[in-house]
Amino acid sequence: MRGGALRYGDRTVWSGLDLDVAAGEFVAVLGSNGSGKTSLLKVLLGLRRLSAGTVTVGGRPPRRGGPLIGYVPQHRGVPPYTPLRARDLVRLGVDGHRWGPRPPGPDARRRVREALRDVGAEAFADVPIELLSGGELQRVRVAQALASGPRLLLCDEPLASLDAAHQRIVSELVGRRCREHGTAVVFVTHEVEPVLPFADRVLRMPGGPEARDVA
Numbered sequence: 001m002r003g004g005a006l007r008y009g010d011r012t013v014w015s016g017l018d019l020d021v022a023a024g025e026f027v028a029v030l031g032s033n034g035s036g037k038t039s040l041l042k043v044l045l046g047l048r049r050l051s052a053g054t055v056t057v058g059g060r061p062p063r064r065g066g067p068l069i070g071y072v073p074q075h076r077g078v079p080p081y082t083p084l085r086a087r088d089l090v091r092l093g094v095d096g097h098r099w100g101p102r103p104p105g106p107d108a109r110r111r112v113r114e115a116l117r118d119v120g121a122e123a124f125a126d127v128p129i130e131l132l133s134g135g136e137l138q139r140v141r142v143a144q145a146l147a148s149g150p151r152l153l154l155c156d157e158p159l160a161s162l163d164a165a166h167q168r169i170v171s172e173l174v175g176r177r178c179r180e181h182g183t184a185v186v187f188v189t190h191e192v193e194p195v196l197p198f199a200d201r202v203l204r205m206p207g208g209p210e211a212r213d214v215a
């Protein structure tokens with residue numbers, strides 16, 4: 001990103017943002033509520049356009065969908081009666097960006113199996129996701145994001161609502177993928193300690209409504 005700025009109406013959330021994230025690099029993004037961390041990820045996902053400046057992901061303008069980017073969204077509960085098992089959620093990471101239902105081929109099944117194994121989620125692979133604990137569900141979401149073998153992994157507060165042990169487990173999972181597969185990682189978090197062993201750099205987003213209030 002070069003000279004990136006994001007405005008909602010008259011309000012500038014951030015501006016003058018230059019950011020390079022190399023393959024195999026882990027960038028932790030910190031900042032107060034409302035400082036624009038999720039908005040940054042949305043720009044990288046191609047869900048929102050910059051108000052000024054330029055951005056490329058893998059050499060191209062960001063675009064929605066596709067296997068290049070893995071995304072772990074902010075933790076939300078699962079609506080009751082969601083008819084998905086952990087295994088199904090991970091499968092969406094393999095081919096969910098394509099249109100239409102399709103039966104899983106052997107390749108998709110293998111990738112789902114491997115992704116579940118990598119996060120230690122085999123034991124609850126067939127449990128409906130609404131019954132999973134917060135930590136289990138978060139590991140499954142990481143598996144979903146990693147299942148397509150993305151070159152860039154975007155994580156939006158994946159440690160929120162996890163206990164200290166699971167914060168460590170999820171941070172390690174992402175850190176290991178980054179090191180071993182050369183995946184670039186942008187990891188938004190309010191919990192600094194668990195990611196410090198893995199982060200190469202910290203991007204601190206200035207501002208946010210609180211900062212303005214304090215000022």
Ligand SMILES: Nc1ncnc2c1ncn2[C@@H]1O[C@H](COP(=O)(O)OP(=O)(O)OP(=O)(O)O)[C@@H](O)[C@H]1O
Nearest residue numbers: 008009013031032033034035036037038039040209
């Ligand atoms: N579509 C939108 N229209 C107008 N304002 C928006 C929109 N999306 C986000 N905002 C505002 O932009 C600011 C940045 O939001 P964003 O969700 O990116 O912050 P954040 O740093 O991720 O916050 P948090 O730590 O609370 O998740 C917030 O003040 C939010 O209210």
